[in-house]
Amino acid sequence: MPTSHLRMENKTAKTRERNKDKSKQEFLDAVGKILTTKGYTSLKVNDIANAAGLDKKLIYKYFGGTDQLLDEYIHAQNFWNNVEEEPLIAEDTDGGKTAAKQILSNQFDFVGNNIEYQKILIWQLAEERASHRKVIDEQEEKGEVLFTHMADRYFGDKAADFRAMMALLVSGVYYLNIYAETNGSVFCGIDIKSPGGREKIKEALNFFVDKAYEDLK
């Protein structure tokens, strides 16, 4: 409790910094922290305010309510998690084969290492929510340009088949990592949390991509 009344201090005044934007960010951070450690079902106003070290009244003042705070959090997250897909639209000499491998492998590691993102994925699976829909639509749109640019052109009338294969692989990447975190990490006898197991999965991903490009062309 910063009941320190002497605020005449020239500098050392420890009274809480009064900054709306910073406080808003602290609420957003608190959401991420709670989401990561306890899951989306624990995102209650009281707990969020407590984690942020601020009064819950401010959530209503600044965001309008818990839902709007969560919406803002969700949307803010979407920007960060998409950065890693960009940097490899490199050479098109192989129709995007190495790019596809890269993306899958990167995504596999990213999801595996990022519990916060795992929790967001679970949240998307579990709760119908306009802001989830929006984020998902944005991601689909982003994926769409990737597919049309590199794969559709390359695969012609087999484009849809390639997309189906990628859908399976990406889904597998997501599920395996989410699965491994909560109630046991062994799936089909592969320990998804062990380096050896993860290596096997990556090899399987590469194998499937190779075969897709080999046979589909």
Added chain:
Amino acid sequence: MPTSHLRMENKTAKTRERNKDKSKQEFLDAVGKILTTKGYTSLKVNDIANAAGLDKKLIYKYFGGTDQLLDEYIHAQNFWNNVEEEPLIAEDTDGGKTAAKQILSNQFDFVGNNIEYQKILIWQLAEERASHRKVIDEQEEKGEVLFTHMADRYFGDKAADFRAMMALLVSGVYYLNIYAETNGSVFCGIDIKSPGGREKIKEALNFFVDKAYEDLK
């Protein structure tokens, strides 16, 4: 338990049938109903009792509490959802290739058509829980005998590679169906809820299995 001896029913007895076993079952059914329609986060005592048309006190009397009721529900479900995997341990002439295709395709349809099972899968992903762990362990064990029987023998030192591939495909089958139900059904441009989209996924599954057996041997 079977206290049902012949009771002198006069007929018109309008009073609720007093039957512990039946009431227990009604609670279990209520859990399934709420889980299916509103998700695991809505599994509250009051609502469950209400859905069952009985007093919540009975939940404490019969099960010990909500948690134990949920545990019993989870365990009971496990029996039903595993039935579909049995009937196809047919000929071993192809090392289990057609069996693998069958299992994946069947599982894809089963999960897609069974929202209750989808919700259980989500629940497993979202909540750490001893009964989930137990069910998952049992499933792993069941899968283990399948793998050792048909695949490990056939693939020799490549057995782990095959398992990794199957892990990816099964995971994909799960995730795609769960994903499609809640916040949008299009993934990688494939509409997972449309017959055409589902057909493409199945073809991709078959393709991958073929390639696995082709190259891994």
Added chain:
DNA sequence: AGTAAAAGTCACCAAATAGTGACCACAAGA
């Protein structure tokens, strides 16, 4: 019929959770 055990209901309490009005405190402009 009479009775005891068990099925089932109801009223009630306690804790958790969402939400808000009244207030305090600091900074900047008048």
Added chain:
DNA sequence: TCTTGTGGTCACTATTTGGTGACTTTTACT
């Protein structure tokens, strides 16, 4: 210095949720 806008706290209410003791009703058995 005083006033005002606003960041921030606190106390309070209402609702939801979990849990239980006391009671009533039915059944099974003598």
